[in-house]
Amino acid sequence: MRIVSGMRPTGKLHLGHYLGVLKNWVNLQESNDCHFFVADWHALSTSYEDKLNLRLLGRELVKDWIAAGIDPDKSTLFVQSAIKEHAELYVLLNMITPLGWLERNPTYKDQLAQMEHKEIHTAGFLTYPVLQAADIILYQADIVPIGEDQKPHLEITREIVRRFHHLFGCEVFKEPKEMLTETSRLPGLDGRKMSKSYNNAIFLSDTPEEVWQKLRGAKTDPQRVRRNDPGNPDVCLVFDYHKALTEDAVVQKIDADCRAGAIGCVDCKKICAQSIERLLEPMRERRAKLDDAKIDAIVEKGNDAARKEAAQTMEKANEAVFEISCDI
DSSP: OEEEEEEOOSSOOBHHHIIIIIHHHHHHTTTSEEEEEEOHHHHHHHHTTSOOOHHHHHHHHHHHHHHHTOOTTTEEEEEGGGOTHHHHHHHHHHHHSOHHHHHTOHHHHHHHHHTTTSOOOSHHHHTHHHHHHHHHHTTTOSEEEEOGGGHHHHHHHHHHHHHHHHHHOOOOSOOOEEEEOOOOOOBOTTSSBOOGGGTOOOBTTOOHHHHHHHHTTOOOOTTOOSTTSOOOGGGOHHHHHHHHHSOHHHHHHHHHHHHHTOSOHHHHHHHHHHHHHHHHHHHHHHHHTOOHHHHHHHHHHHHHHHHHHHHHHHHHHHHHHHHOOOOO
């Protein structure tokens, strides 16, 4: 199956990104034709004022992908802005997409409320689902891995495809289906959503010392004062990390020992740090073998492959729009 998915280059990737997205990508590439792209134009939809070095951040994003297990020999890795057909198809789709579809998008309303501190009342932010649709259908995606909250976006994509076919009488694009993936609920070290802006994240590129310094200050059961006090793992943030990263048998023992007051929070955190280290150490080793020149070569190869596919799709789309011909 052709799988298409992207990620915005807005900073370092953390454990939440790995568990919520990258782990799934790594599995998908083993038996599917995967296209993963750096969504740098999408980053501008909410961060255009932040003066981000998108080229540098995009390169670092790809490094994190490969370190996490994405294989450029199995997956096509490319940069959105390097493929101008994304913008070309975006323009065509904007011409036919009803304004009401975008204004009723629940994610649009939610993000407007959540990002009151930013000026995002822009055409780019309103129409980013149209650009997202172009990203997906440009490569004739069969499947798009998404979380439950992204279902409205993919439905807009399908509606746009149907409208295009109805208006121009030609079947140019596939209607992509969603692959619902379990979104990681791993919290940040302070209990809020894990985010670099909250300074509460463990990054995939962190050293063992950095991981421990961050983890040792993480919240635990607030009712537990002394080491031998019975604890409640259900309200302990560190136990959430254990459930996501530690072997099941060890998790069960920690649960029982905590409730019995047989293990202290520091010892529990040390076990958690070991679990995180087992995940991150291979990533560091893979990342150490990557330099900028190697990443640029990988991305340019992916850009070339993506560009050829995008050009073929745009040729069909332009013929449908400007020649009203279905002989394609």
